[in-house]
Amino acid sequence: MxxxxxxxxxxxxxxxxxxxxxxxxxxxxxxxxxxxxxxxxxxxxxxxxxxxxxxxxxxxxxxxxxxxxxxxxxxxxxxxxxxxxxxxxxxxxxxxxxxxxxxxxxxxxxxxxxxxxxxxxxxxxxxxxxxxxxxxxxxxxxxxxxxxxxPGCFATACLLALAPLARAGRLDHPAACFAVTGSTGAGVQPRRTTHHPIRAHNFFAYALGGHRHRAEVVDALRREDGTSAPPTLIVHSAPLVRGIHLTARVLLDRPLDDPLEPYRAVFEARPFVHLLDQPPELAAVVGTNHAHLHLATRADGREAICCVAIDNLVxxxxxxxxxxxxxxxxxxxxxxxxxxxxxxx
Ligand SMILES: NC(=O)c1ccc[n+]([C@@H]2O[C@H](COP(=O)([O-])OP(=O)(O)OC[C@H]3O[C@@H](n4cnc5c(N)ncnc54)[C@H](OP(=O)(O)O)[C@@H]3O)[C@@H](O)[C@H]2O)c1
Incomplete structure (x- = not known):
């Protein structure tokens, strides 16, 4: 100790x-x-x-x-x-x-x-x-x-959503991840896109050519199962100071027997990841080291949607x-x- x-x-x-x-x-x-x-x-x-x-x-x-x-x-x-x-x-x-x-x-x-x-x-x-x-x-x-x-902040949110499915061998198709972030993600130096009048009541996508955090997500998922198809990661600036909310959509070749099982298997011994029975609210995690996750399935279980809320700086x-x-x-x-x-x- x-x-x-x-x-x-x-x-x-x-x-x-x-x-x-x-x-x-x-x-x-x-x-x-x-x-x-x-x-x-x-x-x-x-x-x-x-x-x-x-x-x-x-x-x-x-x-x-x-x-x-x-x-x-x-x-x-x-x-x-x-x-x-x-x-x-x-x-x-x-x-x-x-x-x-x-x-x-x-x-x-x-x-x-x-x-x-x-x-x-x-x-x-x-x-x-x-x-x-x-x-x-x-x-x-x-x-x-x-x-x-x-890890990077977007990558953390992305991997909390995807690593359990990768570890279970069920990232059957490339995941689509849609994320929004607050302005502190861009660091302390003011820029046009972090300046309050531009940011405070605004919402826009950026890095559509490919966000750099995707590379570490690809690398980390390869280590989970060796084969995972690379996900897409589309990021947005939201009128927030802190926090990332990410929604990942994964198409499945066949339904998961118990959709939560891959998540329980990875996170049940982890004190900071909470599987919620409803979509997470960003405000509940801001300033904390906790991650709130919610998993939903639809299309007869062939589509999994995982929402993740975290504080980017914590x-x-x-x-x-x-x-x-x-x-x-x-x-x-x-x-x-x-x-x-x-x-x-
Ligand atoms: N912001 C986030 O949400 C977030 C999340 C995950 C990871 N990260 C990573 O964490 C690192 C820090 O991020 P941040 O948001 O804290 O950035 P930041 O607010 O811009 O702070 C970086 C600090 O590095 C020092 N620095 C700046 N230019 C330097 C230079 N040319 N040479 C040496 N030191 C220099 C400065 O501190 P001093 O003057 O005190 O040395 C500066 O305040 C980055 O690599 C970022 O990608 C950030």
Whole structure:
């Protein structure tokens, strides 16, 4: 059992970095927390993340990845895509017992699949060493792993809907996934599509040429059954700040005997996935590490519809990463994550 841990966060001024500080600051096994920031070194965490006012002594330090890796038992990287690739060579042999990367850099094990979505990888020899840390599906398989790649937010929602069917060998046809997301999915830097006047009462599709998270979904589903047909993933910006709601539709060659059985088989021992008997509401999961799922069948059982609601910054990022840390280090899986949400929000 790991206790009294020293934990460091790189990219502390970002949205995911802020969520990591919130969660790790209340984690029972974390004794000492350091936050590193390229843009806000020397400022208090509360001046960057106003909800951290209760932690006045937490000050962001100037970015120093090697120092962080040398000091920490656990190192979290919450950096823009591409930055982890640049620095991982220097970090991978550091004394830290666990490194968790939250960017896309090490999520895809197949270099060709990675390159098709993100371009050439700058440290492809390190890809094999990372484990895709889809905590609610992998569970105890994360125990003892040292290098974790936390999944993307859309990919998390997609895989919670599809991995059980893939594991049961019942992704008979390519699934169609329709997802909506809040503006925090795009990070802390304002852009036209995240600017309040454009976003607040608006709704639009984007990345219709193919969202990059699809590649990690394809890679993860291949690991489940080796054969799954690649799903489509169509994403939309919704007038929300947080949260992802995804609806997956799967056509089946023959009805499932018990449609919920594949989901129970994967999730019954998992504390954060809840199978509801009605469609989930996004507001019920916002701010939490919980995922709400609902499965319906129609067309005489030959069509399965799975709805998933998660918070993109918690279940889709920082919360899942902390859950993966708990599993990797043999801590209680729910440590530091046992809070519920606020409703309505
Ligand atoms: N937002 C989500 O819902 C979500 C969900 C899952 C995964 N992710 C992934 O998590 C990572 C962080 O996402 P985010 O939403 O927190 O992004 P973000 O709000 O843009 O934060 C990223 C942080 O990285 C640091 N940074 C920015 N540019 C940098 C540069 N050129 N070199 C080094 N550091 C730089 C900055 O922090 P400092 O100045 O403090 O260093 C910045 O605040 C991304 O890879 C993203 O894909 C995000």
């Amino acid at each position: 790991a206790e009294g841990m020293k934990v460091a966060v790189l990219g502390a001024a970002g949205f995911v970095g802020g969520e990591l500080l919130r969660l790790l600051g209340a984690h029972p096994a974390v004794e000492s927390l350091r936050a590193f920031s390229a843009s806000h070194g020397g400022q208090t965490a509360a001046s960057v993340h106003p909800a951290l006012r209760h932690a006045p002594s937490l000050v962001l330090e100037a970015a120093a990845p090697r120092e962080a890796g040398a000091w920490a038992d656990v190192l979290f990287l919450a950096l823009p895509h591409g930055k982890s690739q640049e620095m991982m060579e220097d970090l991978v042999d550091c004394p830290a017992r666990l490194i968790v990367d939250l960017a896309a850099d090490f999520r895809i094990s197949d270099p060709a699949l990675f390159a098709a979505s993100y371009g050439e990888h700058r440290a492809p020899h390190l890809l094999d060493g990372f484990t895709y840390a889809l905590a609610d599906v992998s569970g105890s398989a994360l125990a003892g792993r040292r290098l974790l790649a936390a 279940k889709g990022a920082a919360g899942q990463a902390v859950q993966a840390m708990n599993l990797a280090l043999g801590l209680d899986e729910t440590a530091g994550l046992e809070f519920g949400g606020i409703y309505p929000c």
